[in-house]
Amino acid sequence: MPSAAVVGGGPVGCLAALGLAHRGFAVTIYESRPAPISSSNGSAAGPSGSTARARSINLAISTRGISGLRAVAPALPGKMDLADMVLDGAVPMRARMIHTGHEQNSQAYSADGECINSVSRTHLNDLLLQQAESHPSVTVCYGHRLKRADFDKGEKARKGKAPADAEGECELMFGVDGQESPSVVSADLVLGCDGINSAVRDQLARTISFDFARSYIDSLYVELSMPAKLDAAGQPDFALDPHHLHIWPRHDYMLIALPNPDHTFTCTLFAPAGIFEEHLSGREKTLAFFEDKFPDALPLMGRDAVARDIAERRPSPLASVRCRPYHYKGRVLLLGDSSHAMLPFYGQGLNCGFEDVRVLLELIDRHAEEEEMPRPTAPAPTSRTHSRSDSGVSMSSRAPSPRALKPHAVSGAHPSTQALERALAEYSATRHDDLVAICDLAQNNYYEMCSRVVSRTYLLRKHFDTLLMRVLPAGWWSSLYAMVTFSNLGYAAVMRREERQRRIVSNVAIASGVGLAAAAGVGLARASRFWAQRA
Structure with missing residues (x-):
């Protein structure tokens, strides 16, 4: 059984780990964060154990993300699949609500009633970690930070240039919380799912000729909140319509609010650094700014809460990352933000990351299948959605069911080294244009949301x-x-x-x-x- 090391235990890393486990890999997830306090087996994630890392922009999951969740494994009869589990804890949003002064204007997302789904990053991450840890072929190691990697260790051993006891193609060294000495492990495949500051990407750049660029925009963000209100019966209720993504566009800056299942809203203020420095540097200035720019939102958020959160929470920068290639031989691949961190203004960061996983799994399945049967002289056209072709693509909003898993995926048989290398090479070659495109679209959508x-x-x-x-x-x-x-x-x-x-x-x-x-x-x-x- 080949081994896979997934560096990064976020949503993309967990989904990729589950996909590989269903395809015959023994998978270990290495997560830099400490183990949650609450756990099902002493180390498993649990929602109550993740409050320390809960603060981040809410996620909006839509068709691409749902398709990625459903591509990992078939649902059992009478059971919910991963997508159903995620959507069960989400709030559907069918439109934008544009707030201009005290006026509101609803702008539907679709002529056919499609919606996006607001989900807490913490809830999603905990759910996928629980699913990963419950899989017999997946192990999760917390408190592990990648320090060094040798992606040619196995090849060197075969050539007599390294000790012959190398157990996998790659050797990874991790610093471990509570340990003085590092932990050295081996793996046949390494997936870098460790985010915008990826250590796997840094190690890959030391191995091959590698293009990399990180760019920032002159805006920062800070997360705020809007508590639930009490209805006539004294029960918690939403302060705003929960089936809208609420936007207060102010040309150079904006406030947004996404609903949560507990009747609260997660709010995020995006503004140039100059706004934070000039207008949000003290209680009086902060409240005066919100009273002037967001007069309908301030009473719902609470004056004291806004002043406190702005004072206590340091605004975070907004950056995007582009790099190429995404793979090295059949041994290393970058997925998610480690390869294409984007600005959050199209709600596609998570969806694109899950699509990365789906595209990778489809390529692994196809190349493994092609090894198992004679190649036809005239291959029939496929409908793989990561194709560059525009033709034959349905624009339906319904997330299509993934292709049926191949027998090797269901039985646990794994792809050969050659099939895996071809799959990773094709991923790197065919995925790049799409990732550049969505990074551009995300940046352009910031200006649309702020003013257009x-x-x-x-x-x-x-x-x-x-x-x-x-x-x-x-x-x-x-x-x-x-x-x-x-x-x-x-x-x-x-x-x-x-x-x-x-x-x-x-x-x-x-x-x-x-x-x-x-x-x-x-x-x-x-x-x-x-x-x-x-x-």
């Missing part, structure tokens, strides 16, 4: 998209948001299709303008002749 959502041009285009999606046959037209959020169409293909649609809209506008000008000209000419005859 109230502009006439934006609202006209939104109404135009909605009209065409309703009157044209399914799949002929789709808004940019729907393609990104409610489909599995590759992000790069989404950008190409949106560019074509934008050209069509421009041409229609030009033709309409020319037509109106021509009609006006004809009307003026006729009017001139009429008055000339009267004269």
Whole structure:
């Protein structure tokens, strides 16, 4: 049985670990955080044990993330699959609610009623950790921080350049909480799922020629909260409509609020550093700023709570990461934020990370299957959603069921070294354009959320998209948001299709303008002749 080391026990790392375990790997997750206080078996995660690390932007899970959850393993009859478990603890949001002063304007996400789902990162992470630790082929080691990696240790041993007792292709050295000496382990496959400051990525950059860039925007964020209110019967209730993502756009900055199952809202203020320094540097300034800019939100959040949280919580920077390649031979692969950390303004960070896992598992399954049977002379076209092709892609909002797991995945048989190497190489080659595209889309969406959502041009285009999606046959037209959020169409293909649609809209506008000008000209000419005859 091959071994896999998953560095990083966040949602993407846990999902990848489960996917590999179902495909015959013995998986160990190495998580730098300490074990939660509450646990099912002495070290397993539990919701009550994660409060110390709970503060972060809420997650919005949609079609791509749901598809990723369902790609890991088939659901047992009568049992909920991973996606059902996650959605059971989520709050559906069907629209944006735009707050301008004391006015509110609801903007539906879709013409067909699709929704995104607000979920706590802590709840999601605890659920996936519990699922990972309950799997017989997965072990979780807390308090482990990667210090060094040799991704060629096995190859060196075979060539007589390293001790012959190497147990795997890679050797990893971890610093361990409470231990003076490091822990040295071996693994055949290493997945770097350790986030924006990835140690696996740093070690990979020491091994191969590696392109890497990290960029920041001139905005910071701080998390706030909106407590539940009491209804007429004294029971907790939402202070705002829970089926909306609430946005207070203020051009250069904004406040957002996402609902939680306990009737509270997780709020996040995004603003340039200058705003924090000039207007949020003391209680009086903070309250004056919120009274002026967010007058309807402040009473619901609580004056004392806002002043306290702004004073106690240091604003965090917003950065994106791009790198290439994502793999090394059949031994190392970067997934999630370690390879494509993005700004949080399209709600696609988690969804893209889960899509990474789905794409990887599909490639592993396909290459393993191709080894098991003769290759046909004329391969039938596939519908793999990570393809670069735009054709044949359904724009339905419903998350498609993943392809049925192959027999080797169900039985626990693992892919060969050659199949794994081909799968990782194809992932690195075909995934890059999509990851660059979604990073660009996420940054562009910041400006949309801050200001464009109230502009006439934006609202006209939104109404135009909605009209065409309703009157044209399914799949002929789709808004940019729907393609990104409610489909599995590759992000790069989404950008190409949106560019074509934008050209069509421009041409229609030009033709309409020319037509109106021509009609006006004809009307003026006729009017001139009429008055000339009267004269």
